[in-house]
Amino acid sequence: MIVESILIILKVVVIFAALMTGVAYSTYFERKVVAFIQHRIGPNMTGPFGLLQPIADAIKLLFKETFIPNMSDRFLFTIAPMISFVAACMTLAVIPVGDWLNIGGQRIQLIISDLNVGILYILAVTSLGIYGIILAGWSSNSKYSLLGGLRSSAQMISYEVSIGLGIVGVLMLSQTFSISEIVRQQSGSIFNWYFFKQPVAFFIYFISALAETNRNPFDLPEAESELVAGYHTEYAGMRFSIFFMGEYANMITVSAIASSLFFGGWNGPFLPPVIWFVIKVIMFMFIFIWIRGTLPRFRYDQLMRFGWLILFPLGILNILITALILVL
Amino acid sequence: MIIFSILAAVAVFSAVMVITRKSPISSAIYLIVLMCSLAGLFALQGAFFIAALQVIVYAGAIMVLFIFVIMLINLRDNDFGIDKRKIQKYLGFIFAAVILLQAVFITGWAMKEFSNETESAMSSEFYQSPVDSLDQEDYLSAESVAENLFMRFAYPFEVTSILLLAAIIGAFVIARKSDPIDDEGEET
Amino acid sequence: MPGLTHYLILAAALFALGMFGLLTRRNAVGVLMSIELMFNAVNINFVAFSRFLTPEALTGQIFAVFIITIAAAEAAVGLAIVMLIYRNFRGIEVDKINFMKW
Numbered sequence: 001m002i003v004e005s006i007l008i009i010l011k012v013v014v015i016f017a018a019l020m021t022g023v024a025y026s027t028y029f030e031r032k033v034v035a036f037i038q039h040r041i042g043p044n045m046t047g048p049f050g051l052l053q054p055i056a057d058a059i060k061l062l063f064k065e066t067f068i069p070n071m072s073d074r075f076l077f078t079i080a081p082m083i084s085f086v087a088a089c090m091t092l093a094v095i096p097v098g099d100w101l102n103i104g105g106q107r108i109q110l111i112i113s114d115l116n117v118g119i120l121y122i123l124a125v126t127s128l129g130i131y132g133i134i135l136a137g138w139s140s141n142s143k144y145s146l147l148g149g150l151r152s153s154a155q156m157i158s159y160e161v162s163i164g165l166g167i168v169g170v171l172m173l174s175q176t177f178s179i180s181e182i183v184r185q186q187s188g189s190i191f192n193w194y195f196f197k198q199p200v201a202f203f204i205y206f207i208s209a210l211a212e213t214n215r216n217p218f219d220l221p222e223a224e225s226e227l228v229a230g231y232h233t234e235y236a237g238m239r240f241s242i243f244f245m246g247e248y249a250n251m252i253t254v255s256a257i258a259s260s261l262f263f264g265g266w267n268g269p270f271l272p273p274v275i276w277f278v279i280k281v282i283m284f285m286f287i288f289i290w291i292r293g294t295l296p297r298f299r300y301d302q303l304m305r306f307g308w309l310i311l312f313p314l315g316i317l318n319i320l321i322t323a324l325i326l327v328l
Numbered sequence: 329m330i331i332f333s334i335l336a337a338v339a340v341f342s343a344v345m346v347i348t349r350k351s352p353i354s355s356a357i358y359l360i361v362l363m364c365s366l367a368g369l370f371a372l373q374g375a376f377f378i379a380a381l382q383v384i385v386y387a388g389a390i391m392v393l394f395i396f397v398i399m400l401i402n403l404r405d406n407d408f409g410i411d412k413r414k415i416q417k418y419l420g421f422i423f424a425a426v427i428l429l430q431a432v433f434i435t436g437w438a439m440k441e442f443s444n445e446t447e448s449a450m451s452s453e454f455y456q457s458p459v460d461s462l463d464q465e466d467y468l469s470a471e472s473v474a475e476n477l478f479m480r481f482a483y484p485f486e487v488t489s490i491l492l493l494a495a496i497i498g499a500f501v502i503a504r505k506s507d508p509i510d511d512e513g514e515e516t
Numbered sequence: 517m518p519g520l521t522h523y524l525i526l527a528a529a530l531f532a533l534g535m536f537g538l539l540t541r542r543n544a545v546g547v548l549m550s551i552e553l554m555f556n557a558v559n560i561n562f563v564a565f566s567r568f569l570t571p572e573a574l575t576g577q578i579f580a581v582f583i584i585t586i587a588a589a590e591a592a593v594g595l596a597i598v599m600l601i602y603r604n605f606r607g608i609e610v611d612k613i614n615f616m617k618w
Contacts, residue, residue: 076353117470120380124367127388131360134392138353138399150399157392177470332518336526343530343553347537352545359549362530366556369523373567378580382559385584390552390591397595398545401602420539424532431528439521476578488585495589503596 011112015092022281023248024054030289037293064237069140076139081232081239084132085246090125091253094118096180098266098273110266110274111180118179119167122257126163126212130156132246133214137231148231151300152214158307159211159218162204165315169201170194170261172322183265195262200318202262204311209254211307213247216292218303255284331372338365352398356391363387377470523564530557544601544608548594555587 028043028050035042043050068077098110115121130153137149173194174182186192195202211218232243259265259280266273298306338361345358363386370379477485534557537550559580566576602608 073351073353076357117376117380120377120384120470124380124383124388127384127392128364130388130392131357131395134395134399135353135357138395146399150396153392153396157389160388329518332522336522339526340529340533343533346549346553347533347541347546352543355546355549359552362553363556366560369526369560370563372518373523373563375563375567375577375580378559378563378577381581381584385588386552386556390588393591393595394545394549397598401599401608417540420536423539424536427535428528428532431531432525435521435524435528439524472574473577473581476574477581481578484582488582492585492589495592499592499596502593503599 007108008112011108011110012093015097015112016089019089019092019249019252020245022252023245024058026248026252026285027057027244028054029285030292033286033289034293037290058241061237061241066237066239069142073139073141076135078239080132080136080139081235081242081246082132083135084129085242085249087125087129087132088246088249088253091122092249092256094121094179095253095256095260096183096265097277099184109180114178114180117177119171119177122179123160123164123167127160129250132243133231136235136243140231140233140235142233144233145231148233152231155214155218155303155307156212158304159208159311162208162307162311162315163212165312165319166201166205166208167261169198169204169315169318169322172319172326173197179260179265183260183267186264187267190264193262193264193267198262198318198322200314201322202258204315204318205262206258207311208307209258210288210291211303213250213254213288215251215288217295217298219297251285251288252281255281255288258284332369335365335368335372338362339369353395356394356398359394360387360391363391377473520564520568523560523568527557527560527564530554530560542609544598545595548591548598551594552587552591555583555590559583 031053032042032050043053046052046056068074093112094115096109096111096114101108101110133156134149134153137145137147137152140146170182171177174185176182182194186194190196210216232240235243256277259277263280265280266277268276268279271279342358342362342365346355346362349355349358363382367379367382367387370376370382531554534550534553537553538547541547541550562576562580562583564576566574566580570576598608605612
């Protein structure tokens with residue numbers, strides 16, 4: 001019992017630490033890759049190759065004045081970034097980073113909690129993450145924030161439906177809600193990956209995930225040219241950085257879900273499972289950044305139309321066809 | 329029992345907050361807290377699917393819609409609280425209290441009648457504690473909810489879909505501005 | 517180990533609170549929220565009944581699913597009406613909407 005509790009705490013600590021490191025270095029990674037795309041050098045002054053840049057950024061943000069605007073709802077203003085950050089981190093609890101592991105006679109599963117309803121849990125937690133943004137927009141009492149919050153909540157609700165539809169495509173094949181089970185089903189050869197069985201579902205999921213994490217080309221809630229910075233216009237210092245971390249943690253989680261559901265999670269030859277998992281997540285992060293460096297931003301009505309008139313029917317069609325094939 | 333008490337206390341506390349807060353947004357937030365604690369209660373009873381549905385649909389969609397509307401019509405703290413007029417307040421209180429007492433008495437009475445025959449069933453080995461039989465029960469939950477929904481209740485299910493369609497169209501038509509070209513896309 | 521009675525009493529308390537809110541709120545959004553509260557109370561009852569009385573049949577859980585669906589529909593239509601009222605009356609106090617009363 002004690003050993004198990006210690007193990008669980010250890011797992012939580014390790015995964016959280018890994019996530020935080022990942023968040024810090026994905027900012028660096030993003031700046032480097034975007035700089036490369038734009039023929040610049042990117043951060044290169046702090047440490048070798050600028051590797052200490054995230055730490056310098058963190059220290060700077062930490063010592064900035066935390067500012068609460070007048071007339072704002074202080075409690076909501078403080079709690080909003082925490083909600084979005086916590087929701088982003090909580091999802092990672094049901095994602096397996098590796099298979100069973102034998103250490104000194106103790107079998108350890110490399111997942112914090114192997115829920116049987118893992119996917120429902122993910123959907124539930126992501127749907128709660130919206131409140132961080134919506135409350136930030138409301139409590140700042142500023143029109144830019146309010147508009148940004150409204151936009152992003154509408155966008156996230158719309159695209160959450162498509163995320164669900166994309167995931168249902170996988171669920172119909174796997175017949176289980178448990179993510180570790182889904183990953184196990186994809187072991188063996190590369191053609192067991194659900195990406196090859198459900199390519200449409202994957203693209204629906206990935207595009208919706210871009211919208212869900214407010215990334216380019218769907219980053220309207222924080223469109224600099226029209227809304228200053230959207231829902232976190234009024235945020236500064238530590239609170240802002242919590243939002244920022246939440247956003248990157250969200251990207252990492254979404255990449256982790258995509259690689260678990262569609263790309264076989266920790267499955268892969270030669271290298272240990274955890275390494276494969278990390279490689280896949282980094283690949284998805286790279287695609288995220290690559291898209292940011294390449295595509296222009298959607299207009300708001302285009303975004304809504306795309307979500308409801310293209311992705312949504314496509315998702316339903318995909319489910320229908322999958323069902324037909326399964327029955328026949 | 330401890331978990332139940334905590335969740336129930338949170339639920340009742342936030343219900344009181346929902347109906348007494350002056351600011352609409354904090355009222356809505358307490359309602360979200362309430363729904364999450366109810367989801368916890370459902371999970372405690374082994375109804376994991378309903379718990380997830382509660383969070384996804386209630387907390388994730390319906391309450392966002394509420395907050396959305398509050399934000400759209402910019403409902404600040406004016407007059408959101410309980411009615412100032414005394415008569416309404418007392419009548420409401422009396423009415424609610426009567427209902428509460430009625431419900432509690434009926435529950436107590438029915439339980440007394442009931443307990444003799446269901447005591448044995450309720451304390452049987454399998455349903456003694458949801459925690460012991462976790463695997464079995466949530467397996468039961470997701471899969472047999474689907475089975476029931478699509479086999480035994482297929483007809484009501486289809487009727488519900490028509491109801492939803494009607495609600496979407498109704499909401500759209502009602503909330504649309506009188507100018508028909510201008511669509512603003514009210515979705516559930 | 518909480519029994520059926522605990523759940524029923526909790527549900528009754530929430531329902532009564534929702535009823536109180538429904539009767540005393542003047543604001544249309546507040547009224548709708550109280551109705552949601554009552555829906556939730558009913559849901560507790562259904563799930564508890566299904567858990568304690570018919571553990572194999574799950575009828576109560578199915579009813580909870582239907583109630584959640586209907587609550588979604590109700591919220592959508594209700595909030596659409598709130599929007600319309602706001603647009604026409606510049607306020608959503610339910611007792612100010614007395615066009616039909618002479």
